[in-house]
Amino acid sequence: MEILQQVCSKQLPPCNLSEEDLLQNPHFSQLLLSLSQHVDESGLSLTLAKEQAQAWKEVRLHKTTWLRSEILHRVIQELLVDYYVKTQETDLTSEDKKFHETLEQQLLVTELTRLLGPCQEREMPSPLGLEKADLLELMPPSEDFVWMRARLPLEVEEQLKKKCFTLLCYHDPNSDSDSKTLKAAKVWKLAEVLVGEKQQGQEAKSQQKEQMVLLEKKSATYSQVLLRCLSLLQRLLQEHRLKSQSELDRINAQYLEIKCSAMILKLRDRLEEAICLQEQDMEKSQQVLNTYEVLGDEFDRLVKEYTQLKQATENKRWALQEFNKAYH
Numbered sequence: 001m002e003i004l005q006q007v008c009s010k011q012l013p014p015c016n017l018s019e020e021d022l023l024q025n026p027h028f029s030q031l032l033l034s035l036s037q038h039v040d041e042s043g044l045s046l047t048l049a050k051e052q053a054q055a056w057k058e059v060r061l062h063k064t065t066w067l068r069s070e071i072l073h074r075v076i077q078e079l080l081v082d083y084y085v086k087t088q089e090t091d092l093t094s095e096d097k098k099f100h101e102t103l104e105q106q107l108l109v110t111e112l113t114r115l116l117g118p119c120q121e122r123e124m125p126s127p128l129g130l131e132k133a134d135l136l137e138l139m140p141p142s143e144d145f146v147w148m149r150a151r152l153p154l155e156v157e158e159q160l161k162k163k164c165f166t167l168l169c170y171h172d173p174n175s176d177s178d179s180k181t182l183k184a185a186k187v188w189k190l191a192e193v194l195v196g197e198k199q200q201g202q203e204a205k206s207q208q209k210e211q212m213v214l215l216e217k218k219s220a221t222y223s224q225v226l227l228r229c230l231s232l233l234q235r236l237l238q239e240h241r242l243k244s245q246s247e248l249d250r251i252n253a254q255y256l257e258i259k260c261s262a263m264i265l266k267l268r269d270r271l272e273e274a275i276c277l278q279e280q281d282m283e284k285s286q287q288v289l290n291t292y293e294v295l296g297d298e299f300d301r302l303v304k305e306y307t308q309l310k311q312a313t314e315n316k317r318w319a320l321q322e323f324n325k326a327y328h
Contacts, residue, residue, distance in 0.1 A: 075159050076152075080104050099155075102140045102148040109138050164190070264323055271320040278313040285309055 023029075040049045083100040086092060113135050139145070164187045169176045171194075175186055285306045 072156065075156050075163075076103065076107060079155055079159060080107070098144065099148055099151055102144045103152065105138070105140045106145060106148065109135050268320060268323050271316055271323065275313060275316050275320065278309060278316060282306070282309050282313060 039045055044052065080100060080103065083092075083096070113132055116132055116135070140148070161184075165180075165183050168183055168187050168190055171190065172186070175183060178186070285302065
């Protein structure tokens with residue numbers, strides 16, 4: 001499993017598979033292991049990686065050759081620029097003037113000759129009808145050219161030394177106050193130091209890439225954990241809301257029960273009061289009945305009234321008993 005995770009993070013970073021994914025898909029995991037034996041850390045096949053390395057080697061060789069020529073050309077141009085700056089500030093010796101003028105003339109003719117190119121390769125006539133032979137007539141005298149060429153390496157070396165010292169002071173500002181001998185010694189090791197710093201930068205970049213892959217994996221894991229946490233929170237909220245609702249329903253039921261009991265008690269009191277009033281009416285009617293029982297038709301009427309009052313009293317007593325049953 002550790003090997004598979006290293007393969008996914010280094011050789012196949014787009015996979016971004018977790019340990020759970022690899023365990024659930026054993027055949028796919030075996031395929032990744034087999035595939036890792038045929039690709040390098042960049043994801044290229046071993047054959048293509050070898051061809052690419054050879055191609056980069058050739059590119060670096062051609063680049064080095066071109067840089068050498070380009071650096072020499074630029075240094076010569078800077079020598080001429082410095083020469084014209086010095087002519088504006090100080091008086092130069094006749095040898096310096098002769099050297100720089102010969103160098104400029106030789107450089108100009110060489111560049112123009114290169115621009116014209118071979119005659120057989122030109123499809124269009126050259127500007128102003130110039131030919132290579134015409135330009136060669138503008139070359140400086142051979143004696144001046146030989147003398148200039150013998151002095152040129154020293155001038156180029158001095159110019160390159162100034163550039164190296166400038167680069168050294170930029171890389172290490174404390175070296176600005178050092179002697180030329182010490183600066184030359186530091187410059188001798190500067191290339192090695194720069195290569196080491198470049199290697200450290202590449203290693204840091206590689207580590208950063210690995211950290212980014214780990215960060216993406218952790219971000220995916222954290223996202224899943226957050227989704228699970230949100231689901232749990234939602235379920236807890238629902239359960240809490242249901243518990244709160246049931247508690248609220250219990251309180252409401254208790255309130256309604258108390259309110260119903262109070263209404264029943266109030267109705268019972270009213271029925272008892274009504275019964276008392278009916279009993280009082282019955283006593284009065286009984287008294288009237290006893291007084292007037294000797295009467296004929298009037299007595300029958302009083303008997304009917306008494307019967308009605310008694311029936312009403314019995315009905316109210318029955319209602320009171322039912323309320324008492326319901327209450328208890």
